[in-house]
Amino acid sequence: MKAPLLSVSDLGKAFGGLQAVAGLSFEVPAGCVYSVIGPNGAGKTTLLNLLTGIYRPDRGRIRLAGQDLTGQPTHRFAAAGLARTFQNLQVFFNMSALDNVMTGRHLRERCALLPALLHLPSLARAEARCRAQAIELMQRVGLQAWLDADADAMPYGALKRLEIARALASEPLLLLLDEPAAGLNATEARDIDVLIRELAAAGTTVVLVEHNMRLVMEVSDHVLVLDRGRKLAEGRPDEVARDPRVVEAYLGAEGPAATAATEAAHA
Amino acid sequence: MRAAANVSERGATVAAAPPRRPGAARRGGLVALALVIVLLPLGFPNAYFYEIAILVALNAIVCVGLNLLIGYAGQISLGHAGFYGLGAYGSVVLAAQHGWPVWASMPAAVLAVGALAFVVGRPTLRLKGHYLAMATLGLGVIVSIVLTNEDRITGGPDGMAVPPLALFGRVLQGEPLWYAITGAALWLAVWLALNLVESPVGRALRALHGSEIAAETVGVDSTRWKLRVFVISALFAAAAGALTAHYAGFVTPGKASFLHSVELVIMVVFGGMASIYGAVVGAAVLTLLPQLLTALKDYEMMVFGAVLIATMIFFPRGIVPTLARLAARARRRGDAR
Numbered sequence: 001m002k003a004p005l006l007s008v009s010d011l012g013k014a015f016g017g018l019q020a021v022a023g024l025s026f027e028v029p030a031g032c033v034y035s036v037i038g039p040n041g042a043g044k045t046t047l048l049n050l051l052t053g054i055y056r057p058d059r060g061r062i063r064l065a066g067q068d069l070t071g072q073p074t075h076r077f078a079a080a081g082l083a084r085t086f087q088n089l090q091v092f093f094n095m096s097a098l099d100n101v102m103t104g105r106h107l108r109e110r111c112a113l114l115p116a117l118l119h120l121p122s123l124a125r126a127e128a129r130c131r132a133q134a135i136e137l138m139q140r141v142g143l144q145a146w147l148d149a150d151a152d153a154m155p156y157g158a159l160k161r162l163e164i165a166r167a168l169a170s171e172p173l174l175l176l177l178d179e180p181a182a183g184l185n186a187t188e189a190r191d192i193d194v195l196i197r198e199l200a201a202a203g204t205t206v207v208l209v210e211h212n213m214r215l216v217m218e219v220s221d222h223v224l225v226l227d228r229g230r231k232l233a234e235g236r237p238d239e240v241a242r243d244p245r246v247v248e249a250y251l252g253a254e255g256p257a258a259t260a261a262t263e264a265a266h267a
Numbered sequence: 268m269r270a271a272a273n274v275s276e277r278g279a280t281v282a283a284a285p286p287r288r289p290g291a292a293r294r295g296g297l298v299a300l301a302l303v304i305v306l307l308p309l310g311f312p313n314a315y316f317y318e319i320a321i322l323v324a325l326n327a328i329v330c331v332g333l334n335l336l337i338g339y340a341g342q343i344s345l346g347h348a349g350f351y352g353l354g355a356y357g358s359v360v361l362a363a364q365h366g367w368p369v370w371a372s373m374p375a376a377v378l379a380v381g382a383l384a385f386v387v388g389r390p391t392l393r394l395k396g397h398y399l400a401m402a403t404l405g406l407g408v409i410v411s412i413v414l415t416n417e418d419r420i421t422g423g424p425d426g427m428a429v430p431p432l433a434l435f436g437r438v439l440q441g442e443p444l445w446y447a448i449t450g451a452a453l454w455l456a457v458w459l460a461l462n463l464v465e466s467p468v469g470r471a472l473r474a475l476h477g478s479e480i481a482a483e484t485v486g487v488d489s490t491r492w493k494l495r496v497f498v499i500s501a502l503f504a505a506a507a508g509a510l511t512a513h514y515a516g517f518v519t520p521g522k523a524s525f526l527h528s529v530e531l532v533i534m535v536v537f538g539g540m541a542s543i544y545g546a547v548v549g550a551a552v553l554t555l556l557p558q559l560l561t562a563l564k565d566y567e568m569m570v571f572g573a574v575l576i577a578t579m580i581f582f583p584r585g586i587v588p589t590l591a592r593l594a595a596r597a598r599r600r601g602d603a604r
Contacts, residue, residue, distance in 0.1 A: 052484055053483075054480060054483075073483065073488075073490075074480070074483035074484055075483045075484075075486050075487060075488045075489070077484075078483070078484055078485060078486035079486055083484065083485070084484050086480075086481070090478040090480055090481035090484075091477070091478070091481070092473065092474050092476075092477030092478055092481065092482075093477055094473055094476055094477045094541065095470070095473055095474075095477060099470055099473070102467075102470060103470045103471070103473075103474045103482075103485055103487075104485050105467075106467065106470070106471055106474075106485050106486045106487055107485070107486035109467045110467070111467040111468055111471060112468075113463075113468060113495065113499075115466075116462060116463050116466035116467065116468040116469070117459050117462050117463055118462065119462040119466075123466060127466070127467075130467075166481075166485065167484075167485075169485075170485055170486060
């Protein structure tokens with residue numbers, strides 16, 4: 001078996017008395033679409049922020065492609081091959097759409113002071129290349145109509161795609177998508193669905209945090225269910241969907257069917 | 268350039284917006300600035316106009332640097348007059364008391380200020396917003412107090428005389444010559460700043476302003492780039508300070524005061540955040556305005572304040588960005604017709 005791309009062991013993070021993520025361990029193999037689901041307050045967003053170094057874990061380890069990143073600043077996670085999008089958009093609204101995507105290539109471009117200050121010809125050539133690649137990416141995520149737009153003039157659905165294009169621009173090993181379908185209408189959500197499949201087919205490993213169950217069930221190879229910061233279940237989408245503990249966490253244990261299912265599971 | 272042409276072809280079929288051609292705009296701007304600097308003295312009736320123009324150029328150099336920090340990277344500094352004053356005094360003290368030739372004391376002082384900005388910036392730039400403003404304000408105040416009180420070295424509140432700048436045994440003096448020097452320095456400052464903002468470095472800086480978290484997630488080391496742009500802006504301020512001292516022949520601690528720091532920030536915001544030419548325009552207008560208003564005597568500050576308020580209401584992004592936006596809109600309307 002291949003070594004996992006991302007491996008998380010015994011990860012924990014508390015805010016005051018609240019254990020947002022409690023002793024979580026899982027592994028994401030390379031080349032799959034790995035979804036994280038759970039009811040509100042399950043710790044999904046905290047987990048994503050831990051996985052990108054925005055929060056520092058209280059305990060546990062995070063390894064990406066064999067590199068221990070625990071406690072490192074966010075830009076080190078990026079350098080190790082991780083890119084993400086945000087549920088609440090974090091677009092650079094002070095730039096054009098194209099500049100947003102070009103900024104995504106920060107780690108792929110030589111970003112040194114002196115050549116920049118002196119406007120060396122080699123830099124101009126690299127910029128032209130970077131620009132062409134950014135244009136290609138925008139077309140790939142379906143933003144060809146916004147190539148000349150300023151980010152602050154774009155509608156919500158386009159901004160969601162813009163974040164994906166920016167994340168892809170860094171040529172990441174692992175792409176974290178934080179609720180890419182949230183706030184989108186059915187057609188737009190279906191487009192995101194197609195996009196995620198294309199990314200996976202092209203070899204990018206995707207970790208998807210999503211509320212839209214249809215999307216999760218259609219695109220995922222593997223699903224991890226969180227509840228109150230702990231792992232409730234994991235497995236193939238169809239296995240997880242049938243898991244009585246998952247049904248209980250989402251619907252509550254009041255119903256007789258759920259109770260019966262729980263008893264069956266315990267028996 | 269080829270990529271830019273590419274965009275416009277595709278853009279033309281799908282979007283009404285005019286294509287962006289950063290290369291052409293950049294060359295045009297630099298040529299226009301050079302022409303203004305060269306042709307302006309033709310309209311100067313006397314030496315007083317040169318003096319004002321030199322003052323504008325010197326302030327503009329500081330503002331171009333400060334705009335990199337405030338307008339592009341989104342970090343505030345209320346202490347840049349401190350760097351300006353230290354650049355001035357540093358060069359003067361080296362030249363007057365340690366016998367350095369001025370052509371060496373100026374760059375030495377500027378580099379020393381850069382080193383100081385690096386040391387001070389490391390802990391300070393971890394702060395954000397109001398806290399960063401407080402910390403840089405503190406820095407400026409300390410510099411101002413030291414320059415005023417260490418009278419054995421600095422001459423105290425009365426200031427001190429400055430050895431003139433000499434090159435190849437010839438003393439550089441006279442308003443037209445200093446106009447040429449400061450004009451060239453301003454053009455150089457604008458060129459360097461434009462180069463910086465139209466590069467991956469410029470994008471990283473604007474990213475910090477747009478969303479620091481997102482900047483970090485695309486790999487921008489926010490601490491490092493904030494520190495670098497802080498040092499660069501301090502170097503611009505110190506260079507202008509050193510030039511000012513050797514042009515004026517006299518330095519006083521007033522140039523390092525908190526009030527001057529605030530004036531510099533106002534110039535940047537007035538001219539336009541994240542606009543290099545905005546910094547130049549802001550420095551020019553706010554340096555000229557008090558000269559024009561002196562006729563009003565007691566009402567000078569009142570009218571000055573009213574002009575500031577009116578500008579911020581009618582040009583909320585600052586003069587240059589607001590005008591650029593209006594021009595772009597007019598052009599688009601013209602295309603649509």
